[in-house]
C-alpha cells in the first residue's frame with residue numbers, strides 16, 4: 001500500500017479524500033470516530049460531517065438528536081465547492097429530513113456513495129423510523145453504488161421475507177451493488193455475499209471471533225471506501241476490508257463493561273499481503 005510518493009512529500013493527488021456522513025458515538029466505538037480511524041489507517045483523508053449526535057455507553061443507546069438538515073446542507077455545499085472527495089460513505093442518518101438534505105446536496109455530484117444502513121445502535125436501541133426508511137428507499141438507495149446491510153437490515157429496509165427478493169427489489173430501484181454481511185448471523189462461521197446488478201458475484205466465509213463488538217459495520221464499509229479510493233476493484237476491496245475488520249476484531253480492546261472496540265490502527269499488525 002503506497003500512498004506517499006518517493007520524495008516523502010504527500011500531495012493531495014495521493015491522499016484520497018472520503019466524505020463521511022455519520023453519527024457521533026461518544027464511546028468512540030462506532031460512527032464518525034470509527035470511520036475517521038479507518039480512513040486514516042488506509043492513508044485517506046476524512047471529511048467528517050455529523051448527521052446525528054447520540055448518548056451511548058458500550059452497552060446501549062439512551063438518546064439521539066439529529067443535526068439540523070439545513071446545517072448539513074450548508075456543510076456539504078461548502079465542502080464540495082472547495083474539495084473533491086472521491087467517495088462518500090453514509091452511515092446513521094438520524095431523521096428523514098437529514099436523509100433528504102443529504103440526497104439533495106449530493107444530487108448534482110457523481111461521487112460514488114457507499115451506504116451502510118444503521119437502523120439500530122450496537123446495543124440494540126432504534127436509530128430509525130418508518131419515515132426514514134421510506135426516504136432511504138426512495139431517495140438514497142436509487143443512487144447508491146454499494147449498500148452494505150446485514151440480513152436483518154436488508155429485510156427491514158425492503159419489507160420482504162427473504163434475501164433474493166430483497167436483492168431483486170434493491171436492484172430494481174437502482175442500487176448497483178449490495179454486500180450482505182453475515183456478521184449478525186448466529187453461527188460460528190458466516191459468509192459475506194456480494195451482489196452486482198442483482199447477481200451473486202462473490203461469497204466468502206469468515207470464522208466468528210466470540211464476543212460483542214461495536215462499530216464493525218462502520219469499519220467494514222469505510223475500509224471498502226478507502227480501498228476503492230486507492231484503486232482496488234470492488235470484489236478485492238470487499239475481501240480486503242473483510243480481512244481488515246476481522247483482524248481488528250481479533251485485536252479488539254475493552255473500554256467499558258460491554259461491547260469491545262475493534263483495533264483499527266496501527267496497520268502494522270496487518271500483513272502487507274492481506275491489504
Ligand code: PLP
Nearest residue numbers: 023030031121122215216217218
Ligand atoms: N453509527 C452510530 C452513531 C452508532 O452509534 C452505531 C452503533 O452504535 C453505528 C453507527 C453502528 O455500529 P455498527 O458498525 O456496530 O453497526
